[in-house]
Amino acid sequence: MKNDLREAAAKARLRAYAPYSGFLVGAALRLKSGTVVSGCNVENVSYGLTMCAERVCVGKAIDQGEKAFQALAIVADTDTPVVPCGACRQVLAEFAPKLVITSWTLTGESKEFSLNDLFPLPNLGIPQVPRGT
Numbered sequence: 396m397k398n399d400l401r402e403a404a405a406k407a408r409l410r411a412y413a414p415y416s417g418f419l420v421g422a423a424l425r426l427k428s429g430t431v432v433s434g435c436n437v438e439n440v441s442y443g444l445t446m447c448a449e450r451v452c453v454g455k456a457i458d459q460g461e462k463a464f465q466a467l468a469i470v471a472d473t474d475t476p477v478v479p480c481g482a483c484r485q486v487l488a489e490f491a492p493k494l495v496i497t498s499w500t501l502t503g504e505s506k507e508f509s510l511n512d513l514f515p516l517p518n519l520g521i522p523q524v525p526r527g528t
């Protein structure tokens with residue numbers, strides 16, 4: 396179960412568009428429906444517009460009509476597992492403030508985090524307007 400998510404993230408990593416940093420990241424999000432969506436980082440010549448692998452997963456899930464997230468895996472080539480950046484924590488918290496995140500190195504070292512610990516006070520109190528058609 397956990398391994399399929401890791402494998403999907405590892406495969407996505409190889410599709411990363413990271414010509415500026417050379418740092419390839421893959422992520423995979425398990426939706427409550429059981430579907431897995433993957434994502435890779437997508438860099439830009441205007442560096443700040445880079446999309447992390449984690450946020451690419453969120454966009455894909457929403458476009459598939461799914462907002463219920465169960466688990467996220469991240470794979471990168473580092474000595475210790477990476478943790479999601481602040482922007483990704485904010486975006487993930489919109490949908491799953493207690494998401495379980497497992498981050499892996501290429502050699503198989505892993506660390507598990509709860510988004511709740513990484514981003515403890517998400518601003519979820521803003522009223523949402525009824526959905527338009």
Ligand code: THU
Binds near residue numbers: 413445478479
């Ligand atoms: N990156 C991710 O995609 N996810 C992370 O958790 C860490 C950073 C990307 C952004 C950029 O393309 C590259 O890694 C270097 O920061």
